[in-house]
Amino acid sequence: MTPHYPLEGVVSWNMNTTCNYRCSYCTQRFVESRAQWARDLPRFLSAFAALPGDWEIKLSGGEPFRHPHFLDAVESLAAAGLRVSVVTNLSSPDADLARFADATRRKPGVISASLHLEYADATEFRDKLARLGARHAGSVVATCVATRALLPRLPALAAHFAEAGVTLKIQPEKQDRDVIAYSPAERDALLALGGHGGTGHIDPDLSGRPCWAGARYFIVDHTGEAFRCYPARRYRQEHLGNLLTPGFRLRTDAEPCHYSYCNCTVPQQRGMVDTR
Ligand code: SF4
Ligand code: SF4
Secondary structure, rough: OOOOOOOEEEEEEOOOOOOOOOOOOOOOOOOOOOEEEEOHHHHHHHHOOOOEEEEEEEEEEHHHHHOOOHHHHEEEEHHHHOOOEEEEOOOOHHHHHHHHHHOOOOEEEEEEEHHHHOOOOHHHHOOOOOOOOHHHHOEEEEEEOOOOHHHHHHHHHHHHHOOOOOOOOOOEEOOOOOOOOOOOOHHHHHHHOOOOOOOOOOOHHHHHHEEOEOOOOOOOOOEEEEEHHHHHOOOOEEEEEEEOOOOOOOOOOOOOOOOOOOHHOOOHHOOOEEOO
């Protein structure tokens, strides 16, 4: 069955490849250059503001706070009436994080903070996120890559975060863009922790199901190239054009999924595809 038309669309904007960390499991560690960033912000802003209906812009990178004009971009997007969310490693100073919270107060989104234990102390990170959560009008959530080594510690870590009122969700570890070969016991442990991003799934095959990605969800990189979703970009198909050019075309309807592994939590969490 086709899910209802999503009233608010979502764009995942990978606005830079720059990052101040080099996590050993980073899926972007092989990208050609870790120093690319969206340069023509006014054109991006106009393109986002021209999308039909209501939209949330979910900023990610790399580490988006490392974009040289990140907070200006957030303030401009919010002023244009767009909901703004962010995926960040939370390494920025409290003052910059607070500025993000303040800029998005009228139409707040989600701050999704990824804990990387190769660089960050868990308790300091938790407390920093709790402080930000007290200031942010939207929601905050912590995420953590469930490496094999870390997996046994994750239930205790999730409880530690819960003590400060912070939800910790997990992301399966990927290699060559596929989820690593977890054992059945490890998969059970991942599901007990809520699955990928709390979706209740690890690597769902939703092929054939009608999905609103391409119409009410899409991904765009720092150059404006837009694809239906992350698997579409991976296989270089279902290209929607360049967001910054007149050739960009959104779809108008839900269409069947063509991929055997959906790693896009947004369409799953927003009811854009039936995952049951
Ligand atoms: S913080 Fe994120 S983008 Fe940066 S190296 Fe780690 S996993 Fe990659
Ligand atoms: S991979 Fe996921 S987001 Fe992409 S079309 Fe399939 S269900 Fe939709």
